[in-house]
Amino acid sequence: MALLLRSLARRSVCLSRPQCSVLCRSAAPMGTTAKDEMNKFWDKNAKLNRPMSPHISIYKWSVPMVMSITHRGTGVGLSGAISAFALAALVLPGSYPHYLDLIHSLSVGPYLIGLTKFGIAFPVSFHTYNGIRHLFWDVGKGFKIPEVYGTGYTVIALSIITAIAVASL
Incomplete structure (x- = not known):
C-alpha cells in the first residue's frame, strides 16, 4: 500500500x-x-513528557487480571503437557502399563500421589470452568463488574472443589 x-x-x-x-x-x-x-x-x-507503554508492574492486581493470566497459562501448560505426553508415547520403548508399573514401584506416599493428582486436576478444571465463563461472555452475558468478580470467584471455588474431589479418588 x-x-x-x-x-x-x-x-x-x-x-x-x-x-x-x-x-x-x-x-x-x-x-x-x-x-x-x-x-x-x-x-x-x-x-511532551509522555510515558512509555505501561508495564504490568504498575497495575494493581485484580481478580479478572489474575483469571486472564491463569487461563492463558493453564492453556499453554495443558497443550504442552498433552504434546509432551503424546511425543513420549511415540518415542519411548515399552507400553503404557510398563510405565504405570514403574511409577507404582517407586512407592511414593499417598500424600505425594494426591498432590500430583491435584496438580493435574486443578489446571484442567480451572481451564474448563473459565472457558465456560468465556463462552457466556461470547454470548454477551456477565460483563458488569460485580458479575465479572462473582463468576471469577465461582470459577476458582469450583476448580478447587473439583480438583480436591478428583485427587481423593
Whole structure:
C-alpha cells in the first residue's frame, strides 16, 4: 500500500484528485525512512513528557487480571503437557502399563500421589470452568463488574472443589 501511494505521489496523480489528496497529506514525506519516522515519534513523545507503554508492574492486581493470566497459562501448560505426553508415547520403548508399573514401584506416599493428582486436576478444571465463563461472555452475558468478580470467584471455588474431589479418588 505504501509503495502504491509513493508511486501515485511521484506521478502527481494523487494531487490532481481531491478525494486522494487527504491520503497524500497524511503519508510520510518522501525521502524519509522508517527509522527516521520512529526517531521523530520518540523525540516528540520525550518532548511532551509522555510515558512509555505501561508495564504490568504498575497495575494493581485484580481478580479478572489474575483469571486472564491463569487461563492463558493453564492453556499453554495443558497443550504442552498433552504434546509432551503424546511425543513420549511415540518415542519411548515399552507400553503404557510398563510405565504405570514403574511409577507404582517407586512407592511414593499417598500424600505425594494426591498432590500430583491435584496438580493435574486443578489446571484442567480451572481451564474448563473459565472457558465456560468465556463462552457466556461470547454470548454477551456477565460483563458488569460485580458479575465479572462473582463468576471469577465461582470459577476458582469450583476448580478447587473439583480438583480436591478428583485427587481423593
